[in-house]
Amino acid sequence: MEGIMEIKFAGEKILPETIRARDLAELVSKVEESLTAIIVKDNADVNPDDIVIGLVNIEKGSTILTFESSRADLALNAFTVLSDAIATGDYYKIPSNSVKGIKSVYDFIKKGDCVAEFRTQSGSVKPLAFISPQTEIIFPTATQLSGKTVIYGKVIRAGGKTPIIGIELIDNRIIYCDVSESIAKVIARRLYCWVGFSGIAKWNADDYSIESFNIEEIIDYEDMPITKSISKLSLIAGRYFQDDIDVVKIISEMRS
Numbered sequence: 001m002e003g004i005m006e007i008k009f010a011g012e013k014i015l016p017e018t019i020r021a022r023d024l025a026e027l028v029s030k031v032e033e034s035l036t037a038i039i040v041k042d043n044a045d046v047n048p049d050d051i052v053i054g055l056v057n058i059e060k061g062s063t064i065l066t067f068e069s070s071r072a073d074l075a076l077n078a079f080t081v082l083s084d085a086i087a088t089g090d091y092y093k094i095p096s097n098s099v100k101g102i103k104s105v106y107d108f109i110k111k112g113d114c115v116a117e118f119r120t121q122s123g124s125v126k127p128l129a130f131i132s133p134q135t136e137i138i139f140p141t142a143t144q145l146s147g148k149t150v151i152y153g154k155v156i157r158a159g160g161k162t163p164i165i166g167i168e169l170i171d172n173r174i175i176y177c178d179v180s181e182s183i184a185k186v187i188a189r190r191l192y193c194w195v196g197f198s199g200i201a202k203w204n205a206d207d208y209s210i211e212s213f214n215i216e217e218i219i220d221y222e223d224m225p226i227t228k229s230i231s232k233l234s235l236i237a238g239r240y241f242q243d244d245i246d247v248v249k250i251i252s253e254m255r256s
Contacts, residue, residue, distance in 0.1 A: 004120060005053075005067040005079040007031070007105075008127075011114025014063050019112075027108055028055050031067065034094075034101025038078035039071070041095050044174045046074065049160055076120060083118040083128035091140050095211065099139055109133055145203045151213065152196045158188035165215065167197070177213050186218060196220070 032053040040048050053075055057066040069075035085094045086102060109116050110133050117127035131137070156174065157166030163184035165177045177199075179187070187195065196219030202212045 005035075005069075005076065006119040006121075007065045007067075008117045008119065009063040009065070009109070009112065009114045010117070011112055014112045014114040019063065023108070027104065028065070030101040030104040031065075034082055034098040035069075035075055035078040037095040037097035037101075038081050039074045040176070042078075042081075043074060044172070046071075047157065047166065048176060049164065051075070079118070079120060080128065083120075086118065086129035086131060089138065102137075103139060106131060106135075106137055145208075146200060148199070148216075149201045150196060150198050150219065151201070151210070152194060154192065154194050155187055155190050156192065158184050158191055167195075167213075169210075173209070175210055175213055177215050179215055183215060183218075 035053055036048055036051050039046060039051055051069065051071055051074070053067055053069045055065060056068045058064065059066075067075075067079075082094065082098060082102070085091050085098070091099050091102070105116060109131055113133060115130065115132040118129040119127050151167070151169065153167040153169045153175075155165065156168050157164060157176075163179050163181050165179050165184065165187055166174055167177065168174050197213070197215050198217040198219055200214045200216065201210050203209065204211050
């Protein structure tokens, strides 16, 4: 299957030569962000910096934007998921950043008084999704919970042109955090180490998975062998580790 992703805008006012470069750049950027958000959500091991979704063609007559990607399989699947959300009106199935992207496309359509068709095969008669200024779109209200919390994870990435920290959590999920250069430099020294972070998290209200995390403070965390951990624990609760003590029974009594 070819990795073609096509959005066709048709209308009397919509021609490539009548669209401002900044408006087109903003539209392309939002489409890329929308697809990238879906890819990262469904593929926790994928680094967002490795995803490039480029505009490869703009056809005259009507404005047809054709996108291709270095990760064609992932991008094409994400485009299909995005199109399905538009076609069914079920925006709860996609990340909030993808919803923001659709809002930008809808605003562009209303401003240009045009229609948009989403296709994965150039020239196909039936589009995957269709939006017009008259399309009734009810975007979901906030479905996130937010609050201050502490997370622990392994730092698997620190840096980049736009500094990003990648943290692998204990359940193997990976979250990415935008940070300042100064914080990135500090965390880079702990690459591939377990680190604690305090900050503001946003959770998906449906499955309570962390969708974003804003780092406010780095917490000291010492990664040590299990034998050393038990040794330190025994200093705190030594009597529970005596040979003549039924540990299981004591813990059961403590829990009850």
